[in-house]
Amino acid sequence: MGSSAEQVREVAVKAKAAAAELAPMTRASKDAVLQAMADALVERADEILAANIVDLENGTAAGLSASLLDRLRLSRERVEQMAGGLRDVAALPDPVGEVIRGYTLPNGLEVRQVRVPMGVIGIVYEARPNVTVDAAGLCLKSANAVLLRGSASAYRSNTVLVEVLAAAAEKAGAPTDSIQLVPGTDRESVTHLLHARGLVDLVIPRGGASLIAHVVETATVPVIETGVGNCHIYVDAAADLEMAERIVMNAKVQRPSVCNAAETLLVHREVAAEFLPRVTASLADAGVRIHGDEMTASIVDGPVLPVTDDDWAKEYIDLDLAVGVVDSVDEAIAHIRRWTSGHTEAIISTDARAIRRFVSRMDSAAVMVNASTRFTDGGELGFGAEIGISTQKLHARGPMGLPEMTSTTFVITGDGQTR
CATH class of the missing domain: 3.40.309.10 (Aldehyde Dehydrogenase; Chain A, domain 2)
Structure with a gap:
């Protein structure tokens, strides 16, 4: 299944609109959405596993290695673990609105640097369907709309997972189009996502060296580089x-x-x-x-x-x-x-x-x-879940949890000061 630039742009436009509605959501509202998403995963596990079996059969026929098949494979236990990851994220403090620093200038201006959502985050990843759930949960908790682009080998699993998560999120009060699958399974759809400057605020690649290199070298939107693990x-x-x-x-x-x-x-x-x-x-x-x-x-x-x-x-x-x-x-x-x-x-x-x-x-x-x-894992280090391991040195390094899904805004309050 291919995709056009117009199709990718359409989902990005929808995500941009959803991000504006996500930003002011309260922690209680977001946590309720995450709990609903977790419940839906468990309730619809049979559908998820049926789709995953097809992906595994196709992967075996295509000659995927045992290690890649292991990354692709889901079980009822893994589905329950993914649901547990969402509940863990719900229990974490909300980073949005946190004051990083604050002070008062001699002229009376009050300065606060406050965490805010990135906006629209694109995740490009290989094989592992659990990344679909982790990314959706972390992005929603940090009030970001997410565009998910998994590999062709996991297309059926990811399609069902996104359908389950998005439906549960919307029913629980999240804006429509907060969680979307990027259309297409060819590399061109990834390229269209990477060129959606002005609509996509950040792209995070998670996979092998060739995928990461393609994202870093092709993107015109900001990228947080996750690296291979030697x-x-x-x-x-x-x-x-x-x-x-x-x-x-x-x-x-x-x-x-x-x-x-x-x-x-x-x-x-x-x-x-x-x-x-x-x-x-x-x-x-x-x-x-x-x-x-x-x-x-x-x-x-x-x-x-x-x-x-x-x-x-x-x-x-x-x-x-x-x-x-x-x-x-x-x-x-x-x-x-x-x-x-x-x-x-x-x-x-x-x-x-x-x-x-x-x-x-x-x-x-x-x-x-x-x-x-x-x-070196977000869950093991108490982050609830992670979006990936950043090997770069700017903004985020190591396991990326909720704080790494945010930027900051300076809020400056006065009572009529002029310069």
Whole structure:
């Protein structure tokens, strides 16, 4: 199904009108809408799952990888989790109207910087239908109209999800067209969205490197760039090795298809001979393929594929892990700074000096100390849900929750002052 620029412009015009009505809604009104959306997901789960089965069948026939199919797959439990995410967002404080700073000038003018909605937010994303729900919930709570453009592989799932969410939202009092699906499944429909300057206030891409690059390089509207997750774990000479093994296994194996899964493991030479055989044996039992340097290959008993520059740079989103041995925390830092995508890095150590050195020299959105990279997630960090992980440095960085969906306005109150 293709789309024309006129069709995309039409939904953007409708969203702009809805945004104006959303802006003054009270927290109570928005929370009631979110609760209604959550209830509707559970009540209409059969319709959602039926559509998802068709997408999965088509994806399997098209040769989608196991990791992409995992991102695409819904279950009754996942639908209930999505509904729970909406309820969590409803329970969060409303960012709209929050005073960021306020003061009175010598001339008596009262100055307040206040959070306000962005307006119309476009979300361009791949595979994962849960993003449809998270994005709709976060945008509505922050009083933004949302234009959702998922991938063709999830088109049926997203169509039903948007229908369910939009109908429930409108019935509960949200403006018509607050939640819309961007028409079309080809790249041209994305391009039309990215060129809707004056109608769309912000676009957020969420997906692989090629999607993000297309959005960033094509857009004439503002973009918050979310990045791929080439996440690193460094096991220091002073690491608790049992803890390190638990963290590595969790970060790599628990759900390898997501952006906060670990893709590279670096181990200090002093503990490599003890740690690498045990952790790679556990990884191999879980089906992980090791891409290692020469030192790793000489230590590990099982098969090790020669690591390449492509491996060091790669977001596998699969059961693969690049592994290397380093001589110091500084060598680990240098390696990470060269190859990182700026998402999440972790150090496992009991040495406070090594930890401080590592944390202060990282240039990523999140740094974990003795914890799994899998915690770089809005839900895990108490945001309720997230719109994505920003790897840029302007306005929003790291998991983007409600505050990141807002801008600010200066409200200046006087009693007749003139300049």
